Amino acid sequence: DTWRYAHEEYKGDVQDVYALKFKEYIEDNSEHTLQVYRFGELGESDDIMEQTQAGILQFVNQSPGFTGSLIPEAQIFFIPYLLPTDMETVVKFFRESKAINEDFTELYADKGLELLKMYPEGEMVVTADEPVTNPQDFKGKKIRVMTNPLLSSTYEAFGATPTPLPWGEVYGALQTNMIQGQENPIFWIESGGLYEVSPNLIFTGHGWFTTASMANKDFFDDLSADDKQMVRDASEYAFNETMKHIDGLADRALDKIVKSSDKVTVTRLTDRQIAKFKARAPKVEKTFYEMAGESGKELLQQFKADLDAVAK
């Protein structure tokens, strides 16, 4: 029969690559077909999540930034400098972490969702009206964030003024200097043309844009053992293929950006510069505790333990 999978991005973006690989595996290894829906086709991020909970969709891909209103602990990914910047360690972490593969699985299950895979899409890059190398440079700068308290807390801690703005208004607001910056993975900065109006790219190394692919739990539980395994294998396959895809993706996007505009500057913070930003992360951890409570605290401890384990 036909299964349905919705994600939050456009054609060719990372979530789309994951979805199509997932589809490919399922269709090659079973009698099922998978229909993939992209952003906007079935509504916004919250909508497709509800549709999955209602069982209209069998699979959904949603980023913790949106899941935060359903599962507060999911906002852990917005704590700055939690994850390392080195791709290999990050991928290893997502593969092996107990926090990701056991604790989060439980949290999602409470909401009627079977977590299939959490995976990184790319490192977050800040763009601003001038290069920023330490927290003082952020002073007075309005940086666009999603409506997400933890993200706000991060930019407050960095010394900037977090300003929530709908995505559709970001380009115009950067152009008119209503806001002075924003953050996104580099390939979105490229595809959305944001470097045209906000040309100073800053690699702060403070976080990865992370996302998660999941199934409706009732649907998943009702599958035969073989099908369950097949879906798990498909997730594994899609994960591996997507990690291959994002390897070098950021460099290619950056290349394109640098080639198409002379105004673009690229700042990669040095370890000493990063230390100054990093010193402010505990403030954000505190906000996270306030929002996610005791279970958030435990999750963060597990997270850190897992990171230590993969760093060895």
Place this chain on the structure above:
Amino acid sequence: MATTLMLIMIVLLLLGFPMMIPLITAALTGFYMMFGGIGQMDTFIQQVLGGIRPASLIAVPMFILAADIMTRGQSANRLIDMVMTFIGHIRGGLAISTATSCTLFGAVSGSTQATVVAVGSALRPKLLKAGYSDSFSLALIINASDIAFLIPPSIGMIIYGVISETSIAELFIAGIGPGLLILFLFSVYCLIYATVHNVPTEEKASWSERFKATRMAVWPLMFPVIIVGGIYGGVFSPTEAAAVCVLYAVILEFGVFRSLSSKDIYTIAKSTGLITAVVFILVGVGNGFSWIISFAQIPQTILDAVGINDMGPVGVLVAISVAFFVACMFVDPIVVILVLTPIFAPAIEATGLDPVHVGIIITLQVAIGSATPPFGCDIFTAIAIFKKPYWEVVRGTGPFIAILLFSAGLLVAFPEIALFLRDVAFSD
């Protein structure tokens, strides 16, 4: 399924049901056919609510409110009196300045509906008084407001740009040429109309009269200054500009001119709320309708059936034009761009068309569709605001839509209309 839904809609519409009913009935029938029961129909409600969620929509009630305050107070009259001293003696002058006002207002507001409201409510009474027929005036306002979508900033272009990975800056520049072309063609039609129908002109005003009228209009003349200055100065977004207009209008009418009491403002707000609800419920149910269409993959099925991937560049452009035009007759333009752009992407890529050119054609088509019966959102905005029956509002739109379609044809045949300015600006 597509045929069934279409039939339901047309029949109920013609029978004279409130316009939300055909959309609701067709959508729920779609749900029934898709899910074989009523179990999943609450998703329709989710999507009705989703349709009225976008932050940019708040510009509509805000501009309605600001325009109503200005029109009932003195601001609008003072502005128009001033303009009339300059152009009252020119044949078709008022109609041409209405079209120009729509273009300018659209340039800042970016919303066709807001333009219908703001410019329309101020200028329609004047057009009637000057001797233009109501159906001509309404059609002029609705269709000239379309230009708002082509002149930057344009939310439609931003969304297209992001989905199709096209430079938004280039799209913005490329929209200007076609926007001005349409304004020019509309002006020509206004002139012809005024001549054929022998719309009287006023006596030419003296310079002292002009000076006096301008002085009277100094305060209201700050409206464009505030909007343009505020947006381009980075003080507020185009959406927020609408609310700032409300604030300024209240200050003027309530504080400076003392033409309105607080009770008047309450009454105006109430009627603004009513109009907003009537329009937004249609926007919402339209979104619910488009969800089931999208879920059932109807657009893809139709395009595969016509063999979109085997058409040449012109064929693809024509197919795109038709698809966006027809879709926007029923559904909100933004939703249409979101749903249809990715479907056409492979065909666009295969034929090597310039994505900026395609983007401008799409933007123009959604603008035209929004002003086209039966469900064009500008049409029901006009009906709600001006309280005119449906037929009266759409009767005069024929020539305008013909001009718009002609322009669309020109744009397909001569991409330079859009690309000329872009190539100049991005020549390096």
Place this chain on the structure above:
Amino acid sequence: MTDSENLTYHSELPGLLGKFDNLISKVEAFMLAAGVLLMALNTCVNVIARFGFGQGLFFAGEINRILIILITFAGIGYAARQGRHIRMSAIYDSLPHQARKWAMILIALITSCIMFLLAWLSFEYVSDVFKRGRILPALGFPIWWIYIWVPIGFAITGIQYFLTVIKNLTSKDIYLSTGVLDGYADDESEV
């Protein structure tokens, strides 16, 4: 532009029911006006806070989202009372009096049923949202609160159309709503 002066409503229902109906109408009107004015206020305060004081309101967007739902669903019932829902009446208008009357009864009856169906569906939807426990990210309170108006709005609209059916059955003229005679095209002299 709009003749808001005429936006008064007097219930045709007898006794206590009529008083209650009038009260609902007043509440709807107040919600419409207050919703629109608060939206303007909220947006302007956000602009001033952001530009003047360097820090906007984090929850301004969510407040507007709440207000837009409030306005829409308080408004659809009010619009039904006022006979203001948009319709395409070209064919209907050309029918003879008696046919038009029966057409109106049928239209109002079917519309009423569909509104009740939507009221029920939205009640289901709101209870689902309640069960899932999603919250508004900035304001932090449960999302189902802001949807309470949805089933109520549809139900009130359904009642209004049902009353229109009765009104048309019990009187000689044709009514668009309980208080509004058909033929609004004719009383359009004042703008």
